[in-house]
Amino acid sequence: MLGFSCVSTQTKASLGNGEAGLWAHGVVYKAIQELSRYYLGKDPRLIEHHWQVISRDTDFMGSVLSAAMTAIDIALWDILGKSIDLPVYQLLGKCRDRVRVFNNVVGTTLKQIAESASNSVKQGYTALRVTPFFRDDTKQTPTKLVKTGVEIVKTIREAVGDEVDLGVEIHRNLSPDVAITLARELEPYRLLYYENPIAPKSAEALAYVARRVRIPIATGERFYNVWQFNELIQRRAVGMIRPDFSLAGGLTHGKKIAAIAEASFIGVFPHLMGSPVNNAAFVQLDATTPNYVLQESNITRPRLTEVVDTPIKIERGYMIVTDRPGIGVEINMDKLARYPYKPRDITGAFHEDGSVAH
Numbered sequence: 613m614l615g616f617s618c619v620s621t622q623t624k625a626s627l628g629n630g631e632a633g634l635w636a637h638g639v640v641y642k643a644i645q646e647l648s649r650y651y652l653g654k655d656p657r658l659i660e661h662h663w664q665v666i667s668r669d670t671d672f673m674g675s676v677l678s679a680a681m682t683a684i685d686i687a688l689w690d691i692l693g694k695s696i697d698l699p700v701y702q703l704l705g706k707c708r709d710r711v712r713v714f715n716n717v718v719g720t721t722l723k724q725i726a727e728s729a730s731n732s733v734k735q736g737y738t739a740l741r742v743t744p745f746f747r748d749d750t751k752q753t754p755t756k757l758v759k760t761g762v763e764i765v766k767t768i769r770e771a772v773g774d775e776v777d778l779g780v781e782i783h784r785n786l787s788p789d790v791a792i793t794l795a796r797e798l799e800p801y802r803l804l805y806y807e808n809p810i811a812p813k814s815a816e817a818l819a820y821v822a823r824r825v826r827i828p829i830a831t832g833e834r835f836y837n838v839w840q841f842n843e844l845i846q847r848r849a850v851g852m853i854r855p856d857f858s859l860a861g862g863l864t865h866g867k868k869i870a871a872i873a874e875a876s877f878i879g880v881f882p883h884l885m886g887s888p889v890n891n892a893a894f895v896q897l898d899a900t901t902p903n904y905v906l907q908e909s910n911i912t913r914p915r916l917t918e919v920v921d922t923p924i925k926i927e928r929g930y931m932i933v934t935d936r937p938g939i940g941v942e943i944n945m946d947k948l949a950r951y952p953y954k955p956r957d958i959t960g961a962f963h964e965d966g967s968v969a970h
Contacts, residue, residue, distance in 0.1 A: 626694040628656065629943050630686030631889040633858030634679035638953050643680035651684060656691045663864055678836040678859060685862030686893045686939065693938035700893075700939055704867060704900040710930040711898040713909035714739035714779070717768055720746060725764055726771040736928030739777040739804070739906055742768060745785075750961050750969035754790045762797050769801045777906075779805040779830070785970045786810055788821050795825035805830040805852055805881065811970065819849040828852060833883035836860050841869045845876050852879040852905055858890050863897050870901045879905035888920045891931070892941040895924055899933045918947045 632640045650666060666681055667673060693700045715732040717740050719725035725742070732740055744761035752760070761780070768778060780803060786794065791809035798806070806827040810817060812834045822829050828851025835841055836859050844850055853873050857866040870880045884894050884907045891910070898904050909926055917923040920941040925932045934940040961969040 626691050626938075627942075628687035628689075628691035628694070629889055629939065629941065630683040630688075630690065630862070630893065631858050631886050632679040632683035633856045633883075633886055633890065634675055635885055637676070638955065639676050640679045640683075641953065643676050644683060647677075647680050647684060656688045657695075659685060659688045659692065659864055662688070663861075673837070675834075675836045675859065678861065682858055682860070682862040682865075685864050686858070689863045689896075690893075690938035697937050699933075699935055699937060700863065700896040701899040701933065704863070704897065706899050706933075707902055708899050708904070708933070710927075710932055711895050711904070712739065712906055712930055713737075713926065714741050714777070714906050715909050715929075716740075717742040722763065722767045726767050729768045729771045733772050733776055737776075737909070738929050739779070740768065740772065741779045741781055741807070743781050743783060744798075749785070751964045754787075754793070757786075757790065758794045758797055761794050765798055765801045765803070774802065777804040779803055779807055779906075781807040782809045783970075784808045784811045788817050791821050792824045795821075795827050799826055803827045807831065807854070808833070815843055815847050815849060818844075819847050822849045828879075830854050830879075830881050833859075838865050838868050838872070842872055845872055845878055848876075850878060852881040854881050854883045856883040856885070857894055857897055858886055863893065866897050867900070870897075870903060874901075874903040877903075879903050881905045882907040884908040884910060887916055888923045889939075889941060889943060891924045892920065892934070892939045895931050895933055896939050898931075916951075919944055919951070 634640050647666060654662060663685060670677055689700050693703060715737040717725055717729045719728050729740055742764060744764040745757060746760060749757060765780060786809055788810055795806050806825065807830045809821055809829065812831060829849065830852035831850055832841060832844060832854040833856050838861060841853055841855060844853065855866060855869050860869065873880055880901050880903050882894055884890060894907060898907065920943060922941055963969050
């Protein structure tokens, strides 16, 4: 079964659930169908073995195949946990009872942004994130972008005080030199991280930025395997990595990626999108990662929570780690059917002169 790129893999013993995080294209659905021909009839407990077989047999790896393999990998871990009546975190080695998350600050004016930040803190969040630009940022000059970014971050810091962690998400939209200029201007506001300042096309360009700013850089949400993360870590270009466990190899490779980062004292700051299935799977790995830092709290959209039987709960800025077997949720297939795949239109983003911005 597939929806939200969710996949259910069934054995005689149990049904396993997983989700692919490549949300932009429907081709992941086809990839899961093709790969399933290998998995059908195999022992679901041989998770690492299956990964090695598929990844080495498929000569042309990329984000689509990695996302498909990831969804199946998570489903296999779900089956394994259910088969012995234990949550996945018990199989991987639990090290925390709850998972700290951040809330996004939103608004189209500085007043709205201040109110959004204050309301999140009142709800118990101790970490916030903001995209420090307003609409039509691609039409603005670099000087205006930097000015706006500073105004937004200053507004939030003044609204919530100095004891709340704050990070900025740039969405890969700046050139290296503009990213450096903005970061230097933001230094007085004590940011926890500077996320995705430039496009993920060049590790050398990112290192160029990192050497010139004093805010920890966080990036990696578009990476899809352990080797890409290893190169990023070895270049010392980041203070935190942003693996998406529903794209970059599931729980099998997620644990490896986190371990490589841990050895270099780099934090793990997972990128999380998708349905409550992803939320449940991510919490299992977050609970077992010593160098875990933060992740999104995107489970508050009521219309999506119905696709699982017991959505993950957030209490005072923390996701609560469930003790249910496997990843802790079952998919309501009839409710999931209400959300069929919708093709994503390609519209583009453009500068004032008509050139493509990002």
